[in-house]
Structures are given as C-alpha cells and as structure tokens.
Amino acid sequence: MEPSLSTYLALSGILFTIGAVGVIFKRNAIGMFMCIELMLNAVNLTFVAFSRYYEDVTGQLFVFMVMSVAAAEAAVGLGIIIAFFRNRQSVDVDDASILRN
Amino acid sequence: MATTVLFFLFAGLAIGCALSMVYHRNPLYSAVSLVGVFIALSCIYVTLAAPFIAAVQILIYAGAIMVLVVFVIMLLNLDEEKPLNRLRYLYSIGGFLGIILMAQTFFIFIAVNKAPKKPIVADESVGKTMSIGANMYTEYLLPVEIVGILLLMAIIGGVILARRFSQPELRLVVNNELDKRNESEEKDDYRIAL
Numbered sequence: 001m002e003p004s005l006s007t008y009l010a011l012s013g014i015l016f017t018i019g020a021v022g023v024i025f026k027r028n029a030i031g032m033f034m035c036i037e038l039m040l041n042a043v044n045l046t047f048v049a050f051s052r053y054y055e056d057v058t059g060q061l062f063v064f065m066v067m068s069v070a071a072a073e074a075a076v077g078l079g080i081i082i083a084f085f086r087n088r089q090s091v092d093v094d095d096a097s098i099l100r101n
Numbered sequence: 102m103a104t105t106v107l108f109f110l111f112a113g114l115a116i117g118c119a120l121s122m123v124y125h126r127n128p129l130y131s132a133v134s135l136v137g138v139f140i141a142l143s144c145i146y147v148t149l150a151a152p153f154i155a156a157v158q159i160l161i162y163a164g165a166i167m168v169l170v171v172f173v174i175m176l177l178n179l180d181e182e183k184p185l186n187r188l189r190y191l192y193s194i195g196g197f198l199g200i201i202l203m204a205q206t207f208f209i210f211i212a213v214n215k216a217p218k219k220p221i222v223a224d225e226s227v228g229k230t231m232s233i234g235a236n237m238y239t240e241y242l243l244p245v246e247i248v249g250i251l252l253l254m255a256i257i258g259g260v261i262l263a264r265r266f267s268q269p270e271l272r273l274v275v276n277n278e279l280d281k282r283n284e285s286e287e288k289d290d291y292r293i294a295l
Contacts, residue, residue, distance in 0.1 A: 003105060006213035013202070013206030014116055018123055020199070025192070030177075033170070034131055041162070063154050067162070070161075074170070076258045078173045079262030085177050
C-alpha cells in the first residue's frame with residue numbers, strides 16, 4: 001500500500017490528538033508546552049503533505065512560518081515559566097490560581 | 102516500495118514517541134521522546150520530497166527549541182509530577198476529546214479516500230531550497246517581514262520576562278522613570294516602563 005495523501009493526514013490527525021489529550025493530562029507547564037509543540041508539528045505535516053499533493057511550494061513556506069512562530073513561542077513561553085517558577089517554586093499549572101479569588 | 106516501508110517505519114516511530122511523551126511523568130524523558138518525534142517527522146518530510154523542510158525541522162526543533170526546553174528543565178531542577186488525585190474528571194474529559202478527534206481523523210481518512218485520485222507526478226523543483234527561497238522573497242515577502250517583527254517582539258519579551266530587579270533597584274528604576282516623566286511634563290501618561 002503506497003502511502004497516499006489520506007495516510008499522511010491520518011498520521012497527522014493521530015499526532016494532533018495525542019498532543020491535544022496530552023495538554024489536558026499534563027500538570028506541569030513544560031509538559032503542556034511540549035504537547036503544544038507536538039500539535040504544531042502535526043499541522044506542519046499536513047502542510048507538507050498537501051504541498052506534495054498539489055505540487056505547490058506555498059505549503060512548505062507556511063511550514064517555515066509556523067516554525068518561526070514556534071520558536072518565538074518557545075522564547076516567550078519558557079520565559080513565563082521561569083518567571084512563574086521564581087514566584088511560586090513550582091511549575092504546576094494548578095498553582096497558577098491567583099486570579100481565582 | 103522503499104517509500105512505503107520507510108513511511109510506516111517512521112510513522113510508527115513518531116506515534117510511539119508521542120505516546121511515550123504523554124505517558125512519562127519525568128519532563129526530561131518527555132523531552133527526549135519529543136526529539137524522537139521530531140526526527141521521525143523529519144524523515145517523513147524526506148519521503149515527501151521536502152528536503153529543505155526536513156533539514157530545518159532538525160535544526161530548529163531538535164536543535165534549538167528542544168535544547169532550550171532541556172536547559173529550562175535542568176535549570177528549574179524539576180521533580181517528577183505528582184500523581185493526579187483531585188482532578189480525576191480531567192481524564193474523562195481528555196478521553197472524550199480524544200475520541201472525538203480520532204473520529205474526525207477517520208472521517209477525513211474516508212473522505213479523502215473517496216476523493217478522485219490524482220497521480221503524483223514528481224515535480225523535482227518543488228521543495229528544493231532554491232524554489233522555496235525564490236518564492237519566499239518575491240511572492241511571500243510580506244509574511245516573512247511580519248515573522249521577522251514577531252521574532253523581534255519575542256526577543257524583547259524574553260529579555261523583559263527573564264530580567265530580575267532587587268527591591269532597591271526596582272525603586273531606583275521607578276523613581277528615575279517618574280523623574281523623567283516630570284521633566285518632560287507628560288503628566289497624563291501614567292505608564293511606567295520597567
């Protein structure tokens with residue numbers, strides 16, 4: 001069975017599902033961050049698969065954009081995690097409840 | 102044939118590494134599993150005739166972002182996650198969401214299978230670095246510029262978030278800023294830049 005477009009989309013869907021469920025299950029902020037990276041990668045896979053299918057380079061260009069956004073997100077997100085750890089001595093998202101009261 | 106074997110090999114590797122990433126409670130094990138996912142996806146990009154994206158995937162994700170994450174894990178000296186005890190209903194919500202997403206995935210799988218098949222005629226220029234670069238700096242120049250501004254914002258934000266003032270330093274900075282405001286008589290502007 002030669003892998004067709006739908007095979008790539010199925011792989012991407014499975015990876016995205018694992019990432020989305022991981023965001024809910026994970027408790028520490030770094031784990032959630034890594035699950036978001038996994039979801040971004042699943043989307044990149046669909047971009048590249050469609051780029052191959054339609055023989056258009058646009059999909060691959062937008063993968064590049066997604067990667068830049070992921071890098072920016074890594075810089076700012078990890079900065080926020082470090083600032084949070086400095087104040088609370090933990091990265092558990094349940095400790096980030098200062099707005100609850 | 103070789104493409105098929107390689108695809109299923111690396112697809113299995115990617116799914117296995119992704120599952121192990123969600124399963125492990127130690128963040129460092131999760132990070133190493135995520136690197137496995139990135140490498141497997143990079144190999145899949147090669148089978149999709151996108152060598153530039155494959156190289157960039159390794160360089161940016163496995164090389165830059167994950168090193169940053171591992172540094173932060175080491176820096177914070179994290180323990181293993183405590184076992185989940187009170188938010189148990191999250192498991193059911195997560196499982197439900199997962200089932201819905203999987204159903205959607207298989208719906209896509211069936212729908213795309215029904216679509217008319219288009220024979221893949223390998224156009225060798227698509228995916229080569231030259232065609233990507235030519236498109237990037239002609240047709241898609243504006244998005245590239247916007248991404249550049251976004252990265253600049255991320256740099257500034259990262260510096261500001263990581264900066265730490267001691268209490269006397271903070272007071273000094275605030276007083277300096279207030280003095281400057283008073284001199285320039287912009288009394289309506291109450292914002293204090295830290």
